[in-house]
Amino acid sequence: MENNKNIFSTDSFVLASYLLCESLKLTSINRDNPKRMIFVFEDSTQRKPLIELFFSYKAQVEPNRFYSAQRNLKQMIYQNK
Numbered sequence: 001m002e003n004n005k006n007i008f009s010t011d012s013f014v015l016a017s018y019l020l021c022e023s024l025k026l027t028s029i030n031r032d033n034p035k036r037m038i039f040v041f042e043d044s045t046q047r048k049p050l051i052e053l054f055f056s057y058k059a060q061v062e063p064n065r066f067y068s069a070q071r072n073l074k075q076m077i078y079q080n081k
Contacts, residue, residue, distance in 0.1 A: 010038070026073075027041060039073075
């Protein structure tokens with residue numbers, strides 16, 4: 001889901017973790033709905049091809065890097081509750 005030209009938003013935890021692994025900048029986490037977090041990234045020209053790789057099951061990331069991104073994302077979610 002995209003809100004404007006400068007940001008990209010998603011509610012997918014796994015996609016957000018992958019984008020973090022690929023060095024896209026997470027700018028905020030929208031918690032307006034307590035049952036659904038929205039991860040807001042600074043948009044870049046890399047984003048569209050990365051998402052295409054992700055959804056075509058062709059994305060490759062180092063497993064420990066992906067795990068670390070998930071752990072960091074969870075910390076960001078729960079530290080500001």
